[in-house]
Amino acid sequence: MKRSGSPSATVAVLAVTSLLATLLQTMVIPLVPDFPALLNASPTDASWVVTITLLTGAIVTPVSGRLGDLFGKRRVLLVTLAVTIVGAVISALTSSLWPMVIGRGLQGSVIGVIPLAFGLFRDALPPRRIGGAITLLSATLGLGAAVGIPLAGLIVEHFEWNVLFWGAAGLGLLCTLLIVLVVPESPQRAEGRFDVVGAVGLTAGLIGLLLPIVNGGQWGWGSTRTLGLGAAAVVVLLGWGWHQLRTASPLVDLRGSARRPVLMANLATVSVGFAMFTMLFAFPQVLQAPTATGYGFGQSLVRSGLAVAPNGVVALLLTPVAARLITRYGARSSMLLGAVVVAAGYVFVALRMESIAVFVIASGVIGAGAGISAAATTKLITDSAPVTDTASANGVNALMRSVGSAASTAVLPVILAHATITVGPATLPSADGFRTTFYVGAAAAIVALVLTALVPASTPTSGVLARQHSTPVAKPDGGVLARR
Known part of the structure; x- marks a missing residue:
């Protein structure tokens, strides 16, 4: 059945659905130290509960985008949510390692909703509203990542840990119902086979x-x-x-991805993904570290998570500002500004680690910069891709963000492992180790700045590229409406 929801309702529903994607990524972080005991597994095996979601998300993002371009973004979005709900139910029902890993792997497919949502914006909204919608969705992604940790900590403190996954399944069902009722299917189709x-x-x-x-x-x-x-x-x-x-009929249009604006934007996204995860990885550890370390604040999981929450809240509140920046100065200039703000936030916290307030402020500053950068990058990618390839192009960009996050999970623990102190019977990272991670986060933002500077000052519009890539647009009955 064809839906014709209002643009505002479509934006709101897709924003909530994307919030689910980032919540599922971060909500297990409070349980990481407890998973070996909860699942009767070694720490190495238990780490797969987190790793498998990262791997699945990286694989699904370009695949879901291409499937959406071929068969309908709304249709593929609903299938993706169904897989995610099944995964959440499996995790909620088990206390064994490998069923949990299977469930978490299925939940990782939820990352595929992000490129589909961006594609639906371009197809369902009037041009004047696309920039603001993209900015709102990018900010919502940051909000989900920021509030996932304290929310999960609060639930774990008061309920059984399985409630986390039942809650995820319930939110998935709610998003599915809202999409069925509100979000219209895209009329755009790419030609070819999967x-x-x-x-x-x-x-x-x-x-x-x-x-x-x-x-x-x-x-x-x-x-x-x-x-x-x-x-x-x-x-x-x-x-x-x-x-x-x-x-x-390639899965990824490499020729399109090799165009300088798209290539540089995607490479910059790797660096931004690295920089963003640096904060999520390091800030809670410093805030929870015992005061005997000389730098820690001994905060609970919930309080440390709340100290990081401004990262997403500020990004969300700055949505109108980011949209105006992109409209007035362009995506490239906004990307440059975002990278500078992220780097400034890390330098600030590296120089001033003496209070919780410093981490709260730095979290907000980094969130503001990352939100502007992410929204501008998505706008540039969307404008540079042919209209029939919007979801797959954003899927590649989401993949780049996942690669950056994955790289940070490898690099940062190595840095901290080589700078430690002994506190009682425990060996913990030192203040210098954390300070180094903050400078690494700043360096990643500077790399993004340099890569963004290589984006041409003026990039082709989507209409120009659509004409360059003359692609038949299929009707639902298999015919051809027009050649773009």
């Missing part, structure tokens, strides 16, 4: 690439497993790229 070989190749390559990144510190960076998987991943991804360039 590239099964490309999907398998991308899956194998990303697993081979991300596993060493996530587990390199545990396996040893020079171990045969780490180096072997990394080398195999490079070979597989090169073969995958060769296939994408030769097939008529």
Whole structure:
């Protein structure tokens, strides 16, 4: 049945759905230290509860985007949510490791809703509202990541831990119902078939690439497993790229992704993803560290999570400002500003670690910069892609963000492991170790700044690129409406 929800209702529903995506990523963080006991598993095996979601999300983002462009973004969005709900129910019902890993892996597919939502904005909204909607959704993603930790901590303190997953399943059902009632299906369709070989190749390559990144510190960076998987991943991804360039209906338009505006924006997104996760990784540890360390504040999980929450709240409150910046000065200039603000936030906290207020302020500053940068990057990607490839183009960009986050999970623990102090019977990271991670976060933002500066000052509009990529737009009955 065709839906014709108002633009405002469509934006609100898709924003709430994207909030679910980031909540599912961060809500298990309070349970990480307890998973070995809860699941009767070793710490190494229990780490898969987090790792599998990261891997699944990285794989699903470009796949869901391409499926949405081919078969309908709303339809694929509903399927993605159904898979996520099943995964949440499996996790809620189990106390064993591998069923939990399977459930979390299915939940990782929720990341695929992000490129689909961005694509639906472009298809369902009038042009004047697209920029603001993209900015709101980008801010909502940051809010979900920021509030996920304190919200989960609060639930775990007062209820059984399984309630987390029942809550996720309930929110997934609510989002599904709202999408069915409110969100219209996109009339845009890309021509061609789904590239099964490309999907398998991308899956194998990303697993081979991300596993060493996530587990390199545990396996040893020079171990045969780490180096072997990394080398195999490079070979597989090169073969995958060769296939994408030769097939008529590629999973990812590499030629389009290689255009300078899109390429530089995607590379900058890797750095921004790294910088953002640095805060989520390091700030709670400093705030929860015992005061005997000389730098910690001994805060509870909930309080430390609330101290990080301004990251998402500020990004959300600045949504109108970010939208006006993008409209007035362009996506490239806004990306540059966002990177500078993120770097300034990290330098501030690195120089002033003496109070909780410093971390609250730095969290808000970093959130403001990351929110502006993410919204501007998505706008640039959306404007640079042909209208029939919007979701798949944003799927590649979401993949880049996942790669940046995964890289930070590998690099930051290594830094902290080499700068430790002894407090009683415990060995903990030192203040200098955390200060170094903050400077690394600032450096990642500066790298994003440099890459953004390489984006041409004026980029082609989506209409120009759509004409350059003349693509038939299919009708629902299989005919052709027009050639773009």
